[in-house]
Amino acid sequence: MLVSMLRPLVERGHDVTVWLSRYGRAAEAYEYRGIQVVPLQARLDFPSAVRRADVLLSHLECVPSTSSLARGYGKPMVVVCHNTHRPSFRDMAAGGTSLAVYNSLWMEREAEVFFAEYPKSIRPAGSLIVRPPVFASEYATKPGKAVTLINCNPEKGGNVLEALAKRMPEQQFLAVRGAYGTQILPDLPNVEIIEHVEGQAMRETVYARTRVLLMPSSYESWGRVGCEALASGIPVVAHPTPGLCESLGEAGIFVDRADLDGYEAVLRKLLTPAEYRLASKRAKARSAELDPKADLAAWCTTVEGLSG
Template structure:
């Protein structure tokens, strides 16, 4: 698996951990869902019974397993309240937080809320009452949460709070970089139009446009742009990073930027808009250019075409990847979950 906690539950029986989320891989591949998967896998490794119950209709009709995790589609028509009654710990994120925390209060179960962004509904739903553990994906999100509680003193603070940076097991992504300039999720807010402008300006350069899990997709019909269909996270190394020389992340908002950290594992430089999340995740390895400055993006990309410049940027990327080893975060996460019942 990669960097995972080595210890087993400390003299306790395995826990029944039940997560409620809207969608899951392999049909839906977004940073929030792959962060959740990366956090649930070490719980499975520690011997706990982990299941994820979906709240939206999708393509699957039967219960399936994804990386050791049992996934229960809504179409399976199984009884989620029964799973809640039998659970030791509940987990929720995004749109599923309000009804999951309500069920947790009703059945007297501890609930973990994973916060993936700093938008006001995230903190409002987490602070509605009953949250045993809030997980923030970055230091800046933790600071934003502090500002929320200062502004709304009537909000109910969670019983405990923890930072878990979206875990990336570098060994599962590391490969030899390819030749293309790549954008993952080509919706306008992620930088789809920036990719299109750069591809027009650099007709001799190969670009990859990877269709995202959500949002309108800007997929240029240009001879130097290859459109890659929606990719399961388990296949990103072969289908995306092995073909990528530089990753673009001109996003208007990123609370962290998991794709960038995945790219760092292969020494792939990341050219990004300086959102607080990307500045924290990429650190000194990031090359930051304002998303409105297409001239700046072009200049940086042309500079990275020079072998010496690329080697230096690639060395910084690999160093940052090593700094982000998730073992300590995941050990603290597993310990926190095991302390809840």
């Protein structure tokens, strides 16, 4: 999500630098899509970069340390929230957050409930909703034949995929290994396992082989991969988390993750051409509704306003 939000700032002529907080393979600074990236191993001076910056942006576990530097140097601070877990909101409640960015309406409402207990002086000065940007042209392809789950840990529905593959031996399934969590990767003749896929390769490696996407997640604050699948008219069968209900809208086919009979019935229904055409049409219509241009324009304008 962050790269998709930073690219438009680069396109508008801003210098954008991302400082990584975890060790990785790279040891020297490099450029990615116009964004300067500084690995932790480069051991460069982050506080000096903060002093020269116009606006700071942070998320997840990096918020407390970045916020303290922002307050120390008197810099505007933007916090991007990816979930409604208590630390995401609590870490913004130290004062000095100029802008909180939420990825959905329901997350903004949850934040309002959280901050109602805090003095106004330490709440974020402003807020903005930027839905995780998905440019349909970067993902649209001709759907394939498999029923797919992306990230097969239990929370994302690895157990559901395994159970459905056993119930439907005639149907091809695709299990994409996730980047985190214990993976449930069934050793079954109708399940093909794909190793973790980088974002830019998702269209060819995953969506071009997918007929239906499963999202029986126990928690999703939005559900980006579902929106990526919609670009190709791929129906998404999902557990009704608040985030998935908001992101998929009328295109979503919602079944409780504990209802395996329901999932099987929906998949068998989607095997019929007429039902699939209707579901695919709704998916493409929702994808068009989620065009990120307006969100990103508002985002860029707001950040530019913070820099004075």
